[in-house]
Amino acid sequence: xxxxxxxxxxxxxxxxxxxxxxxxxxxxxxxxxxxxxxxxxxxxxxxxxxxxxxxxxxxxxxxxxxxxxxxxxxxxxxxxxxxxxxxxxxxxxxxxxxxxxxxxxxxxxxxxxxxxxxxxxxxxxxxxxxxxxxxxxxxxxxxxxxxxxxxxxxxxxxxxxxxxxxxxxxxxxxxxxxxxxxxxxxxxxxxxxxxxxxxxxxxxxxxxxxxxxxxxxxxxxxxxxxxxxxxxxxxxxxxxxxxxxxxxxxxxxxxxxxxxxxxxxxxxxxxxxxxxxxxxxxxxxxxxxxxxxxxxxxxxxxxxxxxxxxxxxxxxxxxxxxxxxxxxxxxxxxxxx
Amino acid sequence: xxxxxxxxxxxxxxxxxxxxxxxxxxxxxxxxxxxxxxxxxxxxxxxxxxxxxxxxxxxxxxxxxxxxxxxxxxxxxxxxxxxxxxxxxxxxxxxxxxxxxxxxxxxxxxxxxxxxxxxxxxxxxxxxxxxxxxxxxxxxxxxxxxxxxxxxxxxxxxxxxxxxxxxxxxxxxxxxxxxxxxxxxxxxxxxxxxxxxxxxxxxxxxxxxxxxxxxxxxxxxxxxxxxxxxxxxxxxxxxxxxxxxxxxxxxxxxxxxxxxxxxxxxxxxxxxxxxxxxxxxxxxxxxxxx
Numbered sequence: 001x002x003x004x005x006x007x008x009x010x011x012x013x014x015x016x017x018x019x020x021x022x023x024x025x026x027x028x029x030x031x032x033x034x035x036x037x038x039x040x041x042x043x044x045x046x047x048x049x050x051x052x053x054x055x056x057x058x059x060x061x062x063x064x065x066x067x068x069x070x071x072x073x074x075x076x077x078x079x080x081x082x083x084x085x086x087x088x089x090x091x092x093x094x095x096x097x098x099x100x101x102x103x104x105x106x107x108x109x110x111x112x113x114x115x116x117x118x119x120x121x122x123x124x125x126x127x128x129x130x131x132x133x134x135x136x137x138x139x140x141x142x143x144x145x146x147x148x149x150x151x152x153x154x155x156x157x158x159x160x161x162x163x164x165x166x167x168x169x170x171x172x173x174x175x176x177x178x179x180x181x182x183x184x185x186x187x188x189x190x191x192x193x194x195x196x197x198x199x200x201x202x203x204x205x206x207x208x209x210x211x212x213x214x215x216x217x218x219x220x221x222x223x224x225x226x227x228x229x230x231x232x233x234x235x236x237x238x239x240x241x242x243x244x245x246x247x248x249x250x251x252x253x254x255x256x257x258x259x260x261x262x263x264x265x266x267x268x269x270x271x272x273x274x275x276x277x278x279x280x281x282x283x284x285x286x287x288x289x290x291x292x293x294x295x296x297x298x299x300x301x302x303x304x305x306x307x308x309x310x311x312x313x314x315x316x317x318x319x320x321x322x323x324x325x326x327x328x329x330x331x332x333x334x335x336x337x
Numbered sequence: 338x339x340x341x342x343x344x345x346x347x348x349x350x351x352x353x354x355x356x357x358x359x360x361x362x363x364x365x366x367x368x369x370x371x372x373x374x375x376x377x378x379x380x381x382x383x384x385x386x387x388x389x390x391x392x393x394x395x396x397x398x399x400x401x402x403x404x405x406x407x408x409x410x411x412x413x414x415x416x417x418x419x420x421x422x423x424x425x426x427x428x429x430x431x432x433x434x435x436x437x438x439x440x441x442x443x444x445x446x447x448x449x450x451x452x453x454x455x456x457x458x459x460x461x462x463x464x465x466x467x468x469x470x471x472x473x474x475x476x477x478x479x480x481x482x483x484x485x486x487x488x489x490x491x492x493x494x495x496x497x498x499x500x501x502x503x504x505x506x507x508x509x510x511x512x513x514x515x516x517x518x519x520x521x522x523x524x525x526x527x528x529x530x531x532x533x534x535x536x537x538x539x540x541x542x543x544x545x546x547x548x549x550x551x552x553x554x555x556x557x558x559x560x561x562x563x564x565x566x567x568x569x570x571x572x573x574x575x576x577x578x579x580x581x582x583x584x585x586x587x588x589x590x591x592x593x594x595x596x597x598x599x600x601x602x603x604x605x606x607x608x609x610x611x612x613x614x615x616x617x618x619x620x621x622x623x624x625x626x627x
Contacts, residue, residue: 069433075432075433075436077436077440122611122614122615125614125615125618126614126618128432129372129432129436130569130573130614130618132372132436133372133565133569134610134611134614136374137562137565137566137606137607137610138607140558140562140603141562141603141604141606141607144600144603144604145604147600148600148601148604262444262447262448262555265444266441266444269437269440269441272437273437273441277430277433302452303452305444305448306444306445306448306449306452308444309441309442309443309444309445309447309448310441310445311441312437312438312440312441312444313421313438313441313442313445316425316434316437316438316441317421317424317425317438320425320428320430320434
């Protein structure tokens with residue numbers, strides 16, 4: 001069995017990425033989502049619902065990051081920049097231009113894509129860790145820029161307050177209405193994650209990403225346009241992350257430069273380190289583990305960030321492939337047995 | 338006119354310290370191909386160690402404080418290299434893993450310092466007071482001192498790299514890791530040595546700049562970004578490039594602060610970075626890794 005798979009490379013590829021098993025996996029995915037939706041109704045506690053809402057929003061961010069970092073192998077560390085762009089543009093459009101939040105989130109996605117394209121253009125000319133440093137420099141330089149943006153209504157250090165509530169076709173969803181928010185964020189999260197992992201990454205684009213990541217020169221020689229796909233990786237990843245930012249802005253009704261602070265960045269890093277890169281559903285599981293773990297650690301508030309930092313280092317050293325690596329190792333053992 | 342010259346001189350002195358930070362970053366990358374994202378927090382760590390020894394708890398004179406800080410910094414460098422970086426070398430995607438780990442380390446150091454010393458800023462009094470006036474141009478003695486110290490450290494490093502056996506081993510490893518290992522150079526030892534050296538250099542820079550920029554737990558990211566822009570302009574892995582680039586960018590920064598205000602310093606560094614990457618992504622003296 002194993003040898004026959006190795007002899008025929010096309011089969012190996014199709015079994016992992018394209019059509020085969022797509023229907024079955026999709027059904028499983030949506031059953032899990034439906035289960036979560038039901039769970040939201042069963043949970044009575046608003047605090048637990050709040051934690052899950054954060055999980056769903058983070059899922060979009062981490063899935064997008066996984067797309068570019070794990071699948072496309074581009075060392076992009078400007079992910080929270082896209083998130084901030086989404087949050088700020090959606091908040092500003094709904095506050096100053098009076099857009100209804102759903103429309104402003106859609107516009108935020110466009111803005112996010114544009115910023116992704118802007119960051120992609122210099123990055124296309126760079127290699128490996130140069131990309132990491134450039135994108136991280138953008139992340140570091142953004143808070144001062146937001147500070148300067150006070151003149152155009154970005155709120156400076158205090159941020160933007162009073163972002164309008166989400167308006168679902170006439171129904172105002174207040175922040176306190178956790179049950180509706182649970183379903184709304186689950187719906188957004190589920191659709192975005194599905195599109196990322198099942199549509200984009202199982203399609204041509206995903207194949208091209210993995211080919212570029214694993215054998216760049218070879219991929220180019222068989223006609224994968226490296227620049228085009230790297231550019232697309234940035235844009236797609238930025239669009240989805242900006243949507244997450246927009247949802248976050250309307251959920252919390254406050255947008256501050258804290259989004260770009262240490263805590264958010266560390267959280268994102270731990271999530272991807274726990275889950276493992278480039279192996280669905282690793283990163284998504286990482287989000288669940290980390291957001292819930294982070295809430296359990298609230299009582300150690302002073303040490304929480306330190307612990308998150310330690311978690312990143314320890315996890316990367318001992319479990320370089322995260323949770324996804326564990327299952328894969330077991331599967332490999334099973335194959336051998 | 339004299340003002341312009343004053344700004345130029347102040348930019349040059351600043352550039353010398355930036356050079357110290359950037360050369361450490363470049364040295365480690367050159368030898369081991371590891372980009373240390375914790376470089377900035379190690380700069381902060383240097384400042385805090387000196388503050389602890391000189392101001393906060395032990396009232397040592399500054400020169401003694403620096404002498405004590407150097408072995409402490411070197412030891413932390415050795416431990417970091419041995420415990421958290423070396424184990425990653427064998428993993429297949431070690432590049433992204435080392436980025437993750439050094440970023441994680443940066444956050445550990447930063448939050449650790451914040452827990453121990455609190456979030457406020459600290460300062461070390463300047464060890465040289467007064468100014469010197471020459472033909473209408475004033476320059477503080479302190480800046481002259483840090484310029485001299487930084488330059489002599491860079492000179493010492495250059496001498497070490499070119500004239501000693503260990504230095505030659507470092508250069509051999511930078512040029513060809515495999516070849517160096519085949520002729521009997523202990524590659525791991527070289528990695529540890531360069532890492533320790535780079536921590537010492539950036540730590541000393543942190544001490545020297547403490548009276549000017551103050552010390553705060555999160556204060557390392559600014560110098561790190563600057564060092565990175567310098568290293569990129571000079572070419573990753575090239576110490577000569579870092580040296581030239583540090584002065585160019587130090588002077589540019591001084592003029593930008595003068596004309597636009599200090600709030601624009603960081604955005605300006607980012608713009609410089611983008612311009613450099615667009616025009617010459619491999620830097621002045623850099624070569625692309627194949």
